[in-house]
Amino acid sequence: xxxxxxxxxxxxxxxxQARIDTASRAEVLMFAKVLLxxxxxxxxxxxxxxxxxxxxxxxxxxxxxxxxxxxLGIYRNASQDCGEQLFCARVRSVADLRQLAAxxxxxxxxxxxxxxxxxxxxHEQELNAQLRVAVLRP
Numbered sequence: 001x002x003x004x005x006x007x008x009x010x011x012x013x014x015x016x017q018a019r020i021d022t023a024s025r026a027e028v029l030m031f032a033k034v035l036l037x038x039x040x041x042x043x044x045x046x047x048x049x050x051x052x053x054x055x056x057x058x059x060x061x062x063x064x065x066x067x068x069x070x071x072l073g074i075y076r077n078a079s080q081d082c083g084e085q086l087f088c089a090r091v092r093s094v095a096d097l098r099q100l101a102a103x104x105x106x107x108x109x110x111x112x113x114x115x116x117x118x119x120x121x122x123h124e125q126e127l128n129a130q131l132r133v134a135v136l137r138p
Contacts, residue, residue: 009118011111018085024078025087027119028071032101034123035067038131050132059134067130068094 010023038046043055072094082088086108091097106116 009115011109011115018082021078021080021082022086022088025075025082026106026115027123028075028078028097029087029101029104030106030116030119031123031127032068032071032097033104034120034127035064035071036098036101038127039064046131050128050135052132052135054135056135059137060131063130063134067127068097072097 010026012019012023014020014023041049043057046057046060047053047055072091075091075097079088079091087104089096089100091100105113106119107113
C-alpha cells in the first residue's frame with residue numbers, strides 16, 4: 001500500500017543511521033504535507049486530479065486515514081533519540097504530525113529546497129496513484 005520512502009534527491013550523505021533517520025523524517029513530512037493538501041480538494045477537484053470517472057469519498061478517507069497512521073509510525077521510529085537533529089519535533093499523534101507537516105518546507109539550504117521540490121512531486125504522484133486505486137477498486 002505504501003511505497004518505501006526513497007529519500008529522492010536527498011542532498012546529505014546517508015552515511016549513518018542518524019542521517020538516514022533525518023532524511024526519513026523529512027520524507028515523511030513532505031508526504032504528509034502532500035496528503036494534507038489533498039484533503040482540501042472537493043470531489044470535483046479530486047475527480048479531475050485523479051482522472052477518474054467518479055470519486056468514492058469514503059474509500060479516499062479510509063486510505064488517507066491509513067496513510068496518516070503509517071506516516072506517524074515511520075516518523076516516530078525515525079525520531080527515537082534524535083535530539084537536536086533536523087526535523088526532530090516531538091510528535092505524539094496524527095494531529096501533531098498534521099500540524100508539523102503544515103508548517104514544513106524543507107527549505108533550510110538551496111540543496112534542501114531543491115530536494116523538497118523534487119520530493120513533493122514524487123509524493124504527489126504516489127498519493128494520486130494510491131487514491132486512484134481506492135476509487136477504482138470494487
